[in-house]
Amino acid sequence: MKEFEADVIVIGGGITGAGVARDCAMRGLKVLLVEKQDFTNGATGRNHGLMHSGARYAVTDFESAKECITENMILRKIARHCVEETDGLFITLPEDDLAYQAKFVDACRTAGIRADIIDPTEARHLEPSVNPDLIGAVRVPDASIDPFRLTMANLIDARQHGATVLNYHEVTGFILESGRVTGVEIKDCHTGEAMTAHAPLVVNAAGIWGHLLAKKAGVTVNMFPAKGTLLIFGHRVNNMVINRCRKPDNADILVPDDAVCVIGTTSDRVAYDEIDHLTITPEEVETLITEGMKLAPALASTRILRAYAGVRPLVAADNDPTGRKTSRGIVLLDHETRDGLAGLITITGGKMMTYRMMAEMATDLVCKKLGIDEKCKTADTPLPGSENFSDKDGDLVYQIAEGRHGSMTPCAELDTPESRALVCECEHVTVGEMQFAVNEMHTLNLKNLRRRTRVSMGTCQGQLCVLRAAGVLCGMKRSAATDARHDLAESMQERWKGMKPVAWGDTLKEAQLSSYIYSGLYGLGHAVK
Numbered sequence: 092m093k094e095f096e097a098d099v100i101v102i103g104g105g106i107t108g109a110g111v112a113r114d115c116a117m118r119g120l121k122v123l124l125v126e127k128q129d130f131t132n133g134a135t136g137r138n139h140g141l142m143h144s145g146a147r148y149a150v151t152d153f154e155s156a157k158e159c160i161t162e163n164m165i166l167r168k169i170a171r172h173c174v175e176e177t178d179g180l181f182i183t184l185p186e187d188d189l190a191y192q193a194k195f196v197d198a199c200r201t202a203g204i205r206a207d208i209i210d211p212t213e214a215r216h217l218e219p220s221v222n223p224d225l226i227g228a229v230r231v232p233d234a235s236i237d238p239f240r241l242t243m244a245n246l247i248d249a250r251q252h253g254a255t256v257l258n259y260h261e262v263t264g265f266i267l268e269s270g271r272v273t274g275v276e277i278k279d280c281h282t283g284e285a286m287t288a289h290a291p292l293v294v295n296a297a298g299i300w301g302h303l304l305a306k307k308a309g310v311t312v313n314m315f316p317a318k319g320t321l322l323i324f325g326h327r328v329n330n331m332v333i334n335r336c337r338k339p340d341n342a343d344i345l346v347p348d349d350a351v352c353v354i355g356t357t358s359d360r361v362a363y364d365e366i367d368h369l370t371i372t373p374e375e376v377e378t379l380i381t382e383g384m385k386l387a388p389a390l391a392s393t394r395i396l397r398a399y400a401g402v403r404p405l406v407a408a409d410n411d412p413t414g415r416k417t418s419r420g421i422v423l424l425d426h427e428t429r430d431g432l433a434g435l436i437t438i439t440g441g442k443m444m445t446y447r448m449m450a451e452m453a454t455d456l457v458c459k460k461l462g463i464d465e466k467c468k469t470a471d472t473p474l475p476g477s478e479n480f481s482d483k484d485g486d487l488v489y490q491i492a493e494g495r496h497g498s499m500t501p502c503a504e505l506d507t508p509e510s511r512a513l514v515c516e517c518e519h520v521t522v523g524e525m526q527f528a529v530n531e532m533h534t535l536n537l538k539n540l541r542r543r544t545r546v547s548m549g550t551c552q553g554q555l556c557v558l559r560a561a562g563v564l565c566g567m568k569r570s571a572a573t574d575a576r577h578d579l580a581e582s583m584q585e586r587w588k589g590m591k592p593v594a595w596g597d598t599l600k601e602a603q604l605s606s607y608i609y610s611g612l613y614g615l616g617h618a619v620k
Contacts, residue, residue: 095255095288097123099457100275102262102304103296104128105135106238106443109245110450110469111296116252117472118458118465123288124246124254125277127261129539131242133298135443136542137401139321139346139353141332142166142174142236143444146181146206146229149198150191151338155420156202158445163232165447165470166241172476172497173240177347179233179332180214181206182225184385187337192227195336199231206231220329220387233332235347238443239542240495243532244474247499251475258533265293265308265435271427272308272434292457295437298404299366305437310430312437313407316366318400320375321355322383322593325394325550328352333386342382350518350549351396354383361402369400371592394597396552397589406440421445423452475499491519495544496527503527514563515556517549522563529567537561537582553586554605558613580615 097120101112104126112124126132145159167174183189192208199206207230214221214228221228246256259280266274266287274289295312297304302314327347335343346353357375376398383390406422422440427433438453451467458465476497488511493500503523505511510523528534528543537560540546546560547553557579565575583605590602609615 093286095123095286097121097255097288097290098292098461099123100125100288100290100293101296102126102275102293103298103301104130104242104246104256104258105133105296105298106131106242106245106446107135107298107438107441107449108294108296109242109249110446111294111438111453112249112254112256113245113252114447114450114454114467114469115457116249116254117468118454118463120457120461120463122249122254123290124249124256125260125262125275125288126258127280129258129542130246130533131239131542133300134401134404135238135242135298137321137399138238138319138443139344139355140235140238140348141344141346142234143442144179144232144234145202145204145444146179146195146199146231146233147334147339147344149202149204149206150195152420153198153202155442155445156198156204158421158448159442160202160204160232162445162448163234166236166444167234169447169470169473170236170241170244170477171473172494173237173244173474175235175347177233177235177331179231179334180218180221181229181231181334181336182214182221182386183227183336184222185224185226187226187335189227191338192229192336196229199229204231218329218331218333220389221333222385222388227336229336233334235332236443237349237495240476241443241474243543244476246533247475247531256533258539259535262304262307267308270431270433272432291434292460293435294453294457295435296439296453298439299402301404301437301439303363305426308426308432308435310426310432310435312424312439314439315403315405315407316361316363317358317403317405318361318365318369319356319358319403320371320379320398320400321353322376322379322398323348323396323589324352324354324390325396325597326351328387328389328393335386342379343386345383345386345390349545354379354386354390358403366402369402371398371400373592376592395593396550396598397586398592399589404439404441421449421452423449423456425456488519488521492521492524495524499527499531502531514560515544515546515549517551517556518545520544520546520556520560525560525563526567529564534564535568536578537564538585540564541582547582547586552590552601552605553583554601554608557582557586558609576615579609583609583615 145156
């Protein structure tokens with residue numbers, strides 16, 4: 092594919108770009124989406140997995156709070172196979188100001204967020220893991236959401252509506268003609284092959300990388316790279332989201348996420364040359380553990396699986412060294428009116444929670460500029476996987492897969508002993524699910540597979556399953572054994588990066604055992620040069 096013609100080119104394969112591609116395609120536009128890495132490689136795949144009710148921002152960022160609760164209610168309907176309805180608690184501890192609770196509840200209710208003050212005794216009954224010393228509690232409609240499933244569902248729907256979706260393709264430059272953007276130059280990151288794509292409109296949905304992308308077109312988008320670090324614990328301590336009832340600060344959210352739980356986050360400004368090579372510091376880990384234990388004391392004795400970090404796509408604000416005061420609001424830039432450069436739009440800011448609203452705003456502007464009168468349907472149309480499920484009573488393998496893929500599960504073809512064979516015991520991922528991921532979800536390697544199916548995300552962090560998955564994937568892709576071995580080494584190296592900042596106790600023992608298996612027995616250390 093040396094050249095491509097489209098109505099709109101979307102740059103960025105995170106949740107915002109996926110949402111824009113879906114909305115544009117549903118309105119009948121010919122869409123090309125381009126992502127230089129894998130889908131969800133940026134902030135989308137590096138957050139809490141929290142489906143905000145908006146309560147966290149009700150006092151400090153009222154507009155964002157209203158946006159969050161609006162989209163919270165929509166996602167429960169259109170993305171229900173990605174959502175676990177846990178509800179949430181905002182707790183006041185003895186060291187906090189109990190008077191803040193009334194201000195918090197009033198702000199929530201003004202924003203349209205259900206906020207029920209409950210007795211601390213009831214809070215301890217609802218969530219046994221919560222700090223028993225709490226002196227106040229408010230129940231809100233928080234939930235847990237899987238960002239990987241959500242993004243892929245949007246991309247699958249975009250493709251079903253005619254969009255072309257490319258991962259591992261980097262936009263290397265813009266095509267400019269007579270003061271307007273008319274297309275982009277693209278490089279295949281695997282083969283190095285170059286191509287051009289032409290369209291009357293290009294949407295920059297590249298998150299924090301949108302700043303650097305805009306520079307290629309000669310315009311400026313002032314972003315604020317705010318790094319957030321999080322920890323994953325080895326099992327699910329809490330069943331409800333637990334928040335501190337205070338102004339947003341470090342380590343004040345504990346989110347139940349599948350079979351584990353996630354504590355976060357920190358917030359520190361980083362330089363642009365660091366955003367692709369984030370370093371997690373011992374101080375950040377210490378803060379997360381110390382503050383996390385105040386939410387749920389059991390975290391003190393719970394094994395930490397790994398640490399990870401992402402960069403929020405905030406729009407810069409003056410006199411805010413951490414980004415805590417910077418609005419999480421949506422920023423839509425029409426570069427024709429703002430900079431005199433036609434053909435380019437930037438959609439940024441916001442949160443994963445508000446991606447659909449962001450996509451609607453961007454697509455409305457696209458349609459306006461193209462003279463297309465089509466209304467947005469994404470708030471009412473279920474995503475693939477969230478239509479009516481076809482439960483198979485008593486079939487545990489099918490039901491586990493359905494928890495990940497919803498109504499798309501029949502595509503996994505779990506009808507033969509071979510397709511039902513387990514590849515990953517921790518997450519109960521089967522050969523049939525792997526085949527579905529390869530066929531329908533742009534799965535080229537083990538990193539992709541992890542994001543599509545959760546292979547190696549479980550307790551063993553790939554110790555027992557990645558070698559098996561590499562062999563199965565090698566057969567499915569008909570790739571060379573040497574390529575599969577290199578892919579295996581890169582996958583295990585990625586797992587080690589997350590374990591290294593928390594490498595003590597059981598986590599270090601696990602890492603040492605993995606090293607013995609893969610480097611000692613298998614000789615994998617020689618595979619990556």
